[in-house]
Amino acid sequence: MRRWLIGGLMVSVLVVAGAGVGVWVLTRPGLDTVGKVAFERRLAVPPLAKSTVDEQGRRVFDLRAQAGESDLGRGKATATWGYNGSYLGPTLRAKRGERVVVNVSNGLAEDTTVHWHGMHLPARMDGGPQTPIRPGAAFSPEWKVDQPAATLWYHPHPHERTEKQVYRGLAGMFLIDDPGTDVAALPHEYGVDDVPVMVQDKAFDDDGQLSESGPFGSEIGILGDSVLVNGTAGPYLDVTTSLVRLRLLNAATARIFNFSLSDGRPFTLIGTDGGLLDRPHRLDRLQLSVGERAEVLVAMRPGERVVLRSGPPAPEGDFAIRRFQGGGDRFDVLELRAAAALRDSPATPGTLVETPRLDPASAAQTREMTFTERDINGRKMEGARVDAVVTRDTTEVWTVRNGHGTPHSFHLHDVQFQVLSRTGGEPVPPSLSGWKDTVYLPPHEGYTVIMRFADFADPETPYMFHCHVLRHEDEGMMGQFVVVEPGGSARVGAHHSHGG
Numbered sequence: 001m002r003r004w005l006i007g008g009l010m011v012s013v014l015v016v017a018g019a020g021v022g023v024w025v026l027t028r029p030g031l032d033t034v035g036k037v038a039f040e041r042r043l044a045v046p047p048l049a050k051s052t053v054d055e056q057g058r059r060v061f062d063l064r065a066q067a068g069e070s071d072l073g074r075g076k077a078t079a080t081w082g083y084n085g086s087y088l089g090p091t092l093r094a095k096r097g098e099r100v101v102v103n104v105s106n107g108l109a110e111d112t113t114v115h116w117h118g119m120h121l122p123a124r125m126d127g128g129p130q131t132p133i134r135p136g137a138a139f140s141p142e143w144k145v146d147q148p149a150a151t152l153w154y155h156p157h158p159h160e161r162t163e164k165q166v167y168r169g170l171a172g173m174f175l176i177d178d179p180g181t182d183v184a185a186l187p188h189e190y191g192v193d194d195v196p197v198m199v200q201d202k203a204f205d206d207d208g209q210l211s212e213s214g215p216f217g218s219e220i221g222i223l224g225d226s227v228l229v230n231g232t233a234g235p236y237l238d239v240t241t242s243l244v245r246l247r248l249l250n251a252a253t254a255r256i257f258n259f260s261l262s263d264g265r266p267f268t269l270i271g272t273d274g275g276l277l278d279r280p281h282r283l284d285r286l287q288l289s290v291g292e293r294a295e296v297l298v299a300m301r302p303g304e305r306v307v308l309r310s311g312p313p314a315p316e317g318d319f320a321i322r323r324f325q326g327g328g329d330r331f332d333v334l335e336l337r338a339a340a341a342l343r344d345s346p347a348t349p350g351t352l353v354e355t356p357r358l359d360p361a362s363a364a365q366t367r368e369m370t371f372t373e374r375d376i377n378g379r380k381m382e383g384a385r386v387d388a389v390v391t392r393d394t395t396e397v398w399t400v401r402n403g404h405g406t407p408h409s410f411h412l413h414d415v416q417f418q419v420l421s422r423t424g425g426e427p428v429p430p431s432l433s434g435w436k437d438t439v440y441l442p443p444h445e446g447y448t449v450i451m452r453f454a455d456f457a458d459p460e461t462p463y464m465f466h467c468h469v470l471r472h473e474d475e476g477m478m479g480q481f482v483v484v485e486p487g488g489s490a491r492v493g494a495h496h497s498h499g500g
């Protein structure tokens with residue numbers, strides 16, 4: 001009897017505890033750091049990478065992927081990875097028309113690659129998973145920069161290890177200047193009124209080390225409760241001009257950031273992934289999924305402080321997205337501190353760069369890509385399979401859509417695209433009005449996009465398209481395309497590695 005009683009009691013305790021966990025799992029509110037971040041550290045600005053010009057006139061950079069330790073605001077050193085340092089990498093900068101060479105060396109104990117996200121370059125130089133760099137080995141991709149001024153970035157893209165490598169700190173910006181169309185009136189003094197803002201979320205264990213497992217119920221991998229900008233925890237930026245240009249990059253592994261300013265003031269969107277817009281747009285919110293960039297101008301008054309924040313993505317997802325995929329979370333990201341006296345910035349012009357619209361009537365090919373589970377059109381990435389053969393010098397229209405309820409995003413290598421329409425018929429917002437290489441695919445929706453494959457036929461080396469939620473990419477939510485000369489066909493075979 002007594003034993004029965006005790007047993008019953010224990011069962012009830014377990015049931016109550018279990019229900020408690022269940023209630024916690026289902027009702028836990030989103031993370032919210034708004035108003036709770038002490039902005040005590042000056043924002044780190046990645047140094048501009050040193051370069052030399054060799055006898056052939058090529059601009060030469062060096063990047064070494066390596067392990068180290070960083071102060072990520074945990075009161076002790078955190079083991080991290082970086083390029084030429086312990087966390088993130090220097091900002092590479094080159095002009096349209098220049099030939100660049102990047103000597104990439106691998107100081108890690110595992111394979112890596114460096115992919116030039118947003119860059120138009122030959123597939124052999126693109127740093128995809130087909131071309132791993134072995135530990136201790138090096139690879140020196142070379143190409144001619146030939147695209148408009150833009151905020152691009154670089155990051156590893158090795159087979160099945162991209163999430164981990166980016167999360168540990170391998171990422172950097174690559175800025176392109178275009179002497180033909182540089183808009184002199186835009187703020188352009190690097191680190192002063194033209195500032196890289198690489199936003200990432202991190203989870204830490206009790207020992208101050210990066211935790212890589214991802215929270216319970218996450219379908220999209222790691223979601224952290226701390227937001228870093230350029231690797232700085234609780235960052236502030238001293239602003240000395242009446243307009244500051246922020247080059248925003250979502251360099252997280254999964255999280256969507258939906259940016260606004262703490263007092264609700266509008267800001268001016270001037271550029272997206274692939275370059276400047278035809279004209280500036282006033283916005284009070286701007287959403288970036290992983291890998292997307294935007295250039296914005298924020299107007300400041302002397303002496304004031306305003307905080308860049310991130311709120312839940314739009315459209316508001318269902319319960320599971322709000323609860324398990326970070327869709328209910330709010331963060332304070334970066335405090336902008338205006339000096340007591342500000343230098344006047346030039347007025348922003350009403351038009352920026354003229355961009356011809358690609359014409360869907362000229363498309364040689366249309367394709368449909370549906371993202372579900374970890375598949376695109378029901379298939380996972382396979383190194384020996386080519387999913388699309390594109391003819392050089394043609395225009396294509398792709399409809400890319402999310403076929404279920406988990407957030408995804410679509411990223412295309414090689415070329416920038418223009419968004420033609422949204423599958424649900426809603427209008428395309430100004431934030432998708434310019435050149436894009438990555439676009440968020442909301443649950444059950446997507447976009448029709450258009451792009452021109454002007455150059456770089458190579459039947460043997462594929463480019464990638466994939467979900468930029470890095471866990472999904474690693475799990476095979478990726479496909480390959482090759483660009484061939486008219487009448488050509490793909491000849492994709494074994495991997496080519498560098499070293500090893």
Ligand code: C2O
Nearest residue numbers: 115117291411464
């Ligand atoms: Cu930013 Cu295929 O990657």
Ligand code: CU
Nearest residue numbers: 116117118413
């Ligand atoms: Cu890319």
Ligand code: CU
Nearest residue numbers: 408467469472
């Ligand atoms: Cu995905």
